[in-house]
Amino acid sequence: MYHKDGVSYYVVDGHVHYWNASPENRNRYGEGFIECFYNYQTSLSPAEWVWPLEKFCKYTEEDLIHDLFETGYVDMAIFQPTYLRDFYPGEGFNTTERNAVVKERHPDRFVLNGSFDPRDGDEGLRVLEQKAERYGLKGVKLYTAEWKGDSKGYKLSDPEAYRYLEKCRELGIVNIHVHKGPTIWPLNRDAFDVADIDDVATAFPDLNFIVEHVGLPRLEDFCWIAKQEPNVYGGLAVAMPFLHSRPRYFAQIIGELLYWLGEDRLVFGSDYAIWSPRWLVEQFVDFQIPEDIQGEYGTLSVEAKKRILGLNAARLYDLKVPAEAQLDSVPAGAAPGGRS
């Protein structure tokens, strides 16, 4: 819970990882992948939040618990697994199994999401069933750019993916988190294309599609699709840290999202351990759209911030929000944050 100016913000970190990218667990692609992640951290974080590379490759459970819950204001965190077995041939990068061990010790602080890969065929469907039963899954995280042998990615509109989405529906897995690109196959097409989201959001109106990183780098196409599909949400991981280093771009990105999707369909995420929730939450609550573009975008209200930081994700995952943090608990005249 985060408290500021008499307002209580229930915080759901909608996108956290507990990965192992240590040298023993990776090949050269895994090394390139984690170095890329590390540059994300170093390029967009305040200096005091930059870790040594060695810690970044493999941090401890204590680091995770400390940064999320002890100092990071997070009430609930959602584990979004990313297997990447072709890059991390040891145990995979950040698997549901690895996350489950942590959740067992902190059952009330984590939502554990699963994953599927439509290229796994019938066997994959059986494994998904088993995991859904074992872990009580309500969500899955998909990475459409994942390599798998000769295949360098897939689309949600592939017939095999439809079978898996039908299975999700049957198992009560209602939240489908999608991380787009860079898909490699076919290499001559746009790797970050989000058109397949449009297709499945229409075909599966009873499932929620949370597009991670708000479709970046195709923000405009994501916004266009989300405007027409009420079951499409935007996950703000990767967009959030622009708060610090490029606040004006953050204002324009959040302004566009508020215009096209509205404040009910945006979900906060730190992408921990790339970024830590503490400074993101503090800076977001203090943030306001600069005055000279308020004519275009309006302002970011306390209610909108409460929804984005936790209430929207609580609705998707049926999480119990304490009375003090409910929307009707905003004191009259609470300032929406002044730094602009």
Added chain:
Amino acid sequence: MISRQAAWAALGQVRDPELDEPITDLGFVRMLRVDGGAVHAELRLPTYFCAPNFVFMMVGDADAALRALPGVTEVRVDLADHFTAGEIREGVGHGFEATFPGLTDGDLTELRSVFRRKAFVAAQGRLCRDLLTQGWTTADLTGLRLGDLPPSALVAAYERARAAIGLPAGPDAWMLTDPDGGRVPAERVDQYLRFANALRVSVEGNAEHCRALLAARYSDDLGGAA
């Protein structure tokens, strides 16, 4: 004998297709060496996993731009620190499909066209936004022809992006057309410009992100070619 300035200017004509900015401004040229008629350049990128199709275009375009220099005898364009660096270095000049056999279902013509169209809409959005802040109304914009535009850097950028998708460039041509050349109907102008603005924000945000990643990766201030 080729001057280094001439070679640099040639590379300045090469744009990142996604960000629509010259690779020289983006800091993607790591090294440029000119020795008589021989030119050797090396490109670098913000990440190890930057999409290979765009990378191939930039390396290929850089190679072609340098080969077009009068008096050139030899050109080599290398690529640093990318997961397909080997394939692209070997493949330039042989075409994209030959470079990545089995990984494509066509060449890069369509992808290039998609991003030139995006670049056009973004440039149009920038220009219209500027005109609106100067007091023009959306109704005025629908009545504007190219010949009515007061000269400015934004108009020049718009005209360049327009030419790149082959739309007519005469003074009688309408300014507010979609990338197919059709006039945007009055009742759709607001929505069209809203989308153009989202596209502009997206492209400019991506460019900021790429610059930040490149600076982090190479620990420099984008000083560029040594």
